[in-house]
Amino acid sequence: MKLILKIISLTGLLLTVVPSFLVFYEVIDKQTHFNYMIAGVLLWFATAPFWMRGTSLDDVEEK
Amino acid sequence: MNQVSAASPTLVERLDALYEYDREPVAENKLHGWKTFIAMFAGEHVAGTEFVLGPLMVMHGVSAFDFFVGLLIGNTLAVLSWAFMCAPIAVKTRLTIYWQLRKVCGPYLTVAYSAFYAIILCLLAGAMVSVAVTAISIPLDIPNPDYHAGDLVPTIPWMLLALVVGTVIAALAVLGFEKIAHFSKICAPWMVLVFFAAGLAVLQDLGTSGFGDFWRVANEKIFTGVPVGDNSKYTIWHVIGFAWLCNATQHIGMSDITIFRYAKGWKQGFASAFGMFLGHYMAWIASGILCAAFLAEGFTNPQPGNIAYFGAGIAGLISVVIAGWTTANPTLYRAGLAIQVATPNWKRWKVTFVAGAFMIITACIPAVNTYLDRIIGYYGLFFMPLGAFIFVDIWLFPKLGLEAYYADKKGLLLSWSAMLSWIISFGIILFFYGKDHYPWLSEILGNQPSWLAVIKADLLFMVAPEWVLCVILYIGFSKIQQANQSNNKT
Numbered sequence: 247m248k249l250i251l252k253i254i255s256l257t258g259l260l261l262t263v264v265p266s267f268l269v270f271y272e273v274i275d276k277q278t279h280f281n282y283m284i285a286g287v288l289l290w291f292a293t294a295p296f297w298m299r300g301t302s303l304d305d306v307e308e309k
Numbered sequence: 310m311n312q313v314s315a316a317s318p319t320l321v322e323r324l325d326a327l328y329e330y331d332r333e334p335v336a337e338n339k340l341h342g343w344k345t346f347i348a349m350f351a352g353e354h355v356a357g358t359e360f361v362l363g364p365l366m367v368m369h370g371v372s373a374f375d376f377f378v379g380l381l382i383g384n385t386l387a388v389l390s391w392a393f394m395c396a397p398i399a400v401k402t403r404l405t406i407y408w409q410l411r412k413v414c415g416p417y418l419t420v421a422y423s424a425f426y427a428i429i430l431c432l433l434a435g436a437m438v439s440v441a442v443t444a445i446s447i448p449l450d451i452p453n454p455d456y457h458a459g460d461l462v463p464t465i466p467w468m469l470l471a472l473v474v475g476t477v478i479a480a481l482a483v484l485g486f487e488k489i490a491h492f493s494k495i496c497a498p499w500m501v502l503v504f505f506a507a508g509l510a511v512l513q514d515l516g517t518s519g520f521g522d523f524w525r526v527a528n529e530k531i532f533t534g535v536p537v538g539d540n541s542k543y544t545i546w547h548v549i550g551f552a553w554l555c556n557a558t559q560h561i562g563m564s565d566i567t568i569f570r571y572a573k574g575w576k577q578g579f580a581s582a583f584g585m586f587l588g589h590y591m592a593w594i595a596s597g598i599l600c601a602a603f604l605a606e607g608f609t610n611p612q613p614g615n616i617a618y619f620g621a622g623i624a625g626l627i628s629v630v631i632a633g634w635t636t637a638n639p640t641l642y643r644a645g646l647a648i649q650v651a652t653p654n655w656k657r658w659k660v661t662f663v664a665g666a667f668m669i670i671t672a673c674i675p676a677v678n679t680y681l682d683r684i685i686g687y688y689g690l691f692f693m694p695l696g697a698f699i700f701v702d703i704w705l706f707p708k709l710g711l712e713a714y715y716a717d718k719k720g721l722l723l724s725w726s727a728m729l730s731w732i733i734s735f736g737i738i739l740f741f742y743g744k745d746h747y748p749w750l751s752e753i754l755g756n757q758p759s760w761l762a763v764i765k766a767d768l769l770f771m772v773a774p775e776w777v778l779c780v781i782l783y784i785g786f787s788k789i790q791q792a793n794q795s796n797n798k799t
Contacts (some may be wrong), residue, residue: 249494262624266506270513279510280622283503287624290499298495 258289264302333456334403340573343580344743349568350584352497355504355592357440358433360613361678362555363596366543367604368611370536373527375545383552384585388552388578390560395696396578398703399569406564410695412717413702414727424693427647429688431664434640435671439480439678441633442471443614444626452654455610456675457538463673471672478634479665483658492567493635501587503628504734509597512600532600540664550769551682552589557689557772563696641668686768690738691771694731694779711787719794734779741766
């Protein structure tokens with residue numbers, strides 16, 4: 247399950263950054279790039295919070 | 310007169326009580342590895358204000374070479390300051406900045422530090438709220454204030470929006486900031502890519518035909534070397550100075566010893582490179598490109614929301630709101646903690662809302678973001694001497710035959726050597742800057758003697774001179790102080 251979530255998150259990041267290269271090389275227009283970026287936001291924030299953890303200094307202080 | 314008596318002043322006791330939980334050095338089993346520090350720096354330094362600082366450099370007419378090379382040098386100096394000055398002391402002592410200052414300068418100066426720090430934190434949180442509002446205002450069709458066009462205050466709807474956003478941020482800060490700090494870490498990888506993607510996507514608008522063409526466009530259309538409007542001209546020295554000074558309070562000012570006391574080794578200070586080169590290099594360059602492309606399209610008023618929307622659409626607006634919110638929140642929380650020292654009987658929520666009110670007022674002053682580089686400059690130079698005193702106490706005093714932590718050992722409420730060194734060094738730096746920049750001072754001085762007139766010192770050039778000056782003063786005054794105490798004993 248976690249692997250699937252990670253793959254979806256990664257797809258979100260790719261949708262955020264790859265279209266900008268396509269705009270740069272005039273493959274797509276800016277509006278299409280904006281749409282892909284919105285899809286990227288949705289995919290990333292819908293999945294990353296479920297697998298992305300990491301100890302912070304705050305966690306330590308709470309102990 | 311300035312010895313701790315049996316009945317210590319309540320202010321000092323209150324302050325100690327507030328920081329009691331971290332009085333002891335961090336235990337071995339609580340130390341963290343590289344990953345924690347890399348995530349922390351990458352998260353904290355890709356913030357809403359990056360959308361302000363890159364465009365400021367463009368507005369000040371920085372050339373491409375000056376910007377790229379200046380940022381490289383300035384950010385490297387910042388990383389080295391974290392790695393060779395801040396982290397080694399943190400690892401050696403494992404104490405927070407509060408307890409270090411308490412031992413070096415005495416409790417009164419520590420109270421002063423907390424009070425001033427609270428004010429600047431509210432100011433910075435206000436700048437971040439302002440950044441977030443510039444994005445939320447766009448879909449609501451509320452115009453962002455343009456300081457250069459004479460908007461000294463925003464419109465009433467804009468201020469109401471700032472009030473709503475500020476109140477939400479203050480309410481969340483009351484609830485604590487751990488969850489938001491975690492959310493901020495989740496945002497970090499995405500945010501870095503939004504900056505990059507937005508900057509890259511608008512390069513076409515500037516006439517770039519490929520990566521090989523980038524440097525030409527950077528010189529001719531982005532970092533042209535010509536200031537926009539009535540902004541002053543920035544050179545490579547301004548860029549180096551600003552990149553180094555930007556977090557001076559944290560590295561040479563030592564406030565990040567509070568963080569690095571959890572590091573397994575001093576080399577983890579190099580983790581700061583992830584914050585500097587993603588946030589203060591890539592993101593500043595990207596936001597500078599966005600600003601230039603925005604202006605080239607004939608728009609004016611390159612506010613964070615406007616340029617992010619221009620380069621990344623709705624996703625750009627979301628990134629500006631999140632970047633402003635996730636950084637304003639912990640900043641306000643810390644400001645509340647510092648203010649609580651002076652308001653002992655107040656509940657945390659009340660203190661945070663007072664700080665929040667100050668933050669909202671600040672957010673409604675467009676001049677704050679317009680002069681954010683100057684404000685950050687003053688802030689860095691003001692707090693930096695205190696870090697220098699800690700450095701001197703720990704590394705130089707033993708070699709000079711002086712006693713480290715003198716104020717603590719003698720039970721002094723106020724170390725006059727530290728106080729005078731702080732005031733004099735900051736005062737001298739302000740004088741050399743102000744003689745050409747403060748009209749009232751220029752008027753008092755009249756015709757400056759030739760030796761003084763040739764010194765053209767900008768605020769952003771002052772990091773190294775101030776550090777050297779306050780170190781010399783502190784060593785000199787400490788020699789007198791410690792010799793006097795010895796003489797009094799004999």
